[in-house]
Amino acid sequence: MNEKIRPAMSEDGQTWSHAEDMTWDNEKKEAMVRLKPKRDSVWLATQAMYPYSRFAALVEELKRFPPYARVETIGKSVQGRDLTLITVTDFATPDAGKKTIWLQARQHAWEGGTSYVAEGRAAFRGFRCAGG
Numbered sequence: 001m002n003e004k005i006r007p008a009m010s011e012d013g014q015t016w017s018h019a020e021d022m023t024w025d026n027e028k029k030e031a032m033v034r035l036k037p038k039r040d041s042v043w044l045a046t047q048a049m050y051p052y053s054r055f056a057a058l059v060e061e062l063k064r065f066p067p068y069a070r071v072e073t074i075g076k077s078v079q080g081r082d083l084t085l086i087t088v089t090d091f092a093t094p095d096a097g098k099k100t101i102w103l104q105a106r107q108h109a110w111e112g113g114t115s116y117v118a119e120g121r122a123a124f125r126g127f128r129c130a131g132g
Contacts, residue, residue, distance in 0.1 A: 001031055008048045011039040016048035050115035055106060058119055059084060067091065088122060
């Protein structure tokens with residue numbers, strides 16, 4: 001934290017914004033955030049969180065696109081959750097000559113940004129795989 005980093009906040013755990021009213025004490029290295037929540041619960045974090053339930057829903061969505069997406073479990077986390085490998089390609093086209101993009105995300109729970117990038121890249125709403 002510092003005076004330039006505003007904490008992320010959510011009242012539903014899904015929609016995130018940054019706290020607007022924050023003061024920073026540079027001597028104590030502390031922030032004071034004033035909130036006017038509209039609900040009983042408020043989530044505060046250094047960045048927008050990406051809950052496991054959102055990832056699980058994405059995996060289920062991708063499983064509905066077998067011509068272009070393959071979802072595999074390649075191990076288990078310390079908490080016993082599946083380690084998931086998602087391959088997105090045109091499986092009807094031979095691998096020779098295809099360009100490869102390796103995108104690694106969800107390695108650490110607090111790295112929400114990579115999860116949002118991976119979700120955006122894997123999203124199939126309007127997506128059309130064109131030979132690679």
